[in-house]
Amino acid sequence: MKLIDGKKISEEIKKEIAIKTSAIIDAGGDPPHLAAILVGEDPASQTYIASKERACRAVGITSSIYRYPADISEEQLLEAVDFLNNDEEINGFIVQLPLPAHIDADKVLQRINPAKDVDGFHPINMGRLALGLPSYLPATPAGIMLMLEKEGIETEGKHCVVLGRSNIVGTPISLLMSRKSNPGNSTVTLCHSKTRNLSSITAQADILIAAIGQPGFVKADMVKEGAVVIDVGIHRIDDSSEKGYHITGDVDFNSVAPKCSYITPVPGGVGLMTIVSLLLNTFKAYNGEIYPR
Numbered sequence: 322m323k324l325i326d327g328k329k330i331s332e333e334i335k336k337e338i339a340i341k342t343s344a345i346i347d348a349g350g351d352p353p354h355l356a357a358i359l360v361g362e363d364p365a366s367q368t369y370i371a372s373k374e375r376a377c378r379a380v381g382i383t384s385s386i387y388r389y390p391a392d393i394s395e396e397q398l399l400e401a402v403d404f405l406n407n408d409e410e411i412n413g414f415i416v417q418l419p420l421p422a423h424i425d426a427d428k429v430l431q432r433i434n435p436a437k438d439v440d441g442f443h444p445i446n447m448g449r450l451a452l453g454l455p456s457y458l459p460a461t462p463a464g465i466m467l468m469l470e471k472e473g474i475e476t477e478g479k480h481c482v483v484l485g486r487s488n489i490v491g492t493p494i495s496l497l498m499s500r501k502s503n504p505g506n507s508t509v510t511l512c513h514s515k516t517r518n519l520s521s522i523t524a525q526a527d528i529l530i531a532a533i534g535q536p537g538f539v540k541a542d543m544v545k546e547g548a549v550v551i552d553v554g555i556h557r558i559d560d561s562s563e564k565g566y567h568i569t570g571d572v573d574f575n576s577v578a579p580k581c582s583y584i585t586p587v588p589g590g591v592g593l594m595t596i597v598s599l600l601l602n603t604f605k606a607y608n609g610e611i612y613p614r
């Protein structure tokens with residue numbers, strides 16, 4: 322079994338980004354600028370935003386956070402999105418999810434200028450993804466594809482089973498894995514809560530991608546000998562350790578790892594790649610690679 326080291330891969334990519342940013346600054350240019358809108362005080366969102374800000378700082382990308390109280394009205398939030406859409410100094414921005422219940426998240430995401438939608442959640446970017454056209458890929462699926470590529474994992478003709486059909490992970494990764502590309506060219510089965518005989522399907526997977534949101538859900542008897550297992554889940558579990566908690570994934574790592582050819586750890590796997598993908602999308606926005614400026 323080989324552990325796919327998300328830390329090592331992401332650090333290498335971050336170094337490459339830092340070199341490009343330094344070159345821009347040395348040539349007298351302004352570095353790329355990523356902004357984030359954060360509504361309310363959700364602790365997980367605060368943690369994500371803080372780690373995105375740290376990652377930007379580490380590679381020389383400018384980052385700004387626009388914080389709003391949880392009781393901001395939908396109209397005010399849409400105005401905040403318009404402000405960033407029109408700010409020429411900002412190349413790309415994200416709206417951190419989840420949003421408070423009184424705000425229609427779809428409406429907010431659809432208000433983002435697709436050219437600045439570095440999270441890739443706008444219907445235009447999702448539609449382009451589905452058609453195989455250049456687009457900002459949602460960061461987590463893009464990070465998984467990068468991991469497979471960097472590890473040199475063969476995906477062509479393989480049976481890839483995706484657990485979960487969310488718009489941010491399951492659905493886009495299933496599209497990417499079935500694309501005519503490398504990585505890609507897999508035969509994909511997408512499973513969800515209404516899937517029957519789930520274990521018999523996951524047990525056929527050459528590549529199993531778990532994005533189900535249930536800690537330790539994937540057990541050894543659900544996995545084929547020699548499978549590649551990508552664990553997208555992130556769960557904070559309270560315990561009696563000094564820290565008071567530990568982070569775990571959707572896969573029961575200890576029982577599953579011995580059966581795998583490759584597996585991603587949690588933490589230290591997909592999560593780190595997600596942030597790097599966001600930085601890469603910001604660079605694409607800066608260079609006008611998807612939507613020429």
Ligand code: NAP
Binds near residue numbers: 461
């Ligand atoms: P989500 O929106 O909650 O979707 C979960 C999916 O799993 C749904 O499609 C659901 O089916 C399916 N599901 C739930 N229970 C199931 C069961 N017992 N059997 C079969 N399918 C089941 O999740 P998400 O946003 O994609 O996130 C998934 C996990 O990834 C979470 O732990 C999240 O924290 C983590 N995550 C990590 C990163 C990262 O950077 N590493 C990024 C995003 C998310 P239905 O559609 O039928 O309800």
